[in-house]
Amino acid sequence: MKKTVRISFEGKSYDVEVEVLDSNVAVAAAPAPAAAPAPVAAPAPAAAPAVAGGTEVKSPLAGSVFKLKVKVGDKVEANQEVAIIEALKMENPVVAPCAGTVNSVSVKETDTVVDGQTLLTIA
Structure with missing residues (x-):
């Protein structure tokens, strides 16, 4: 619809x-015609893979890590914004696929990432 x-x-x-x-x-x-595109929140993955050590939060696209909004030990809720990936001068939010505690962070701000790269894990 x-x-x-x-x-x-x-x-x-x-x-x-x-x-x-x-x-x-x-x-x-x-x-809509004649309107500049506006940022749209990236949907949470339908089923993030659970791995030893937690659920992986992956980059939804290639770009650079503009902002990390969590650190190891932070508690997060499902669909909470945890990072922002900048691509083509647009800021693209990355949200947690589940609630839990940030177990590890694999990137730092300004790092270049590829589509599907693990950013952090949630246990």
């Missing part, structure tokens, strides 16, 4: 068409 939502960014409003994949996740389909 497609819906149109209004997003405000830096004092400007944009109408964005989104496709609802299920009741909890939406992904931007296309911006």
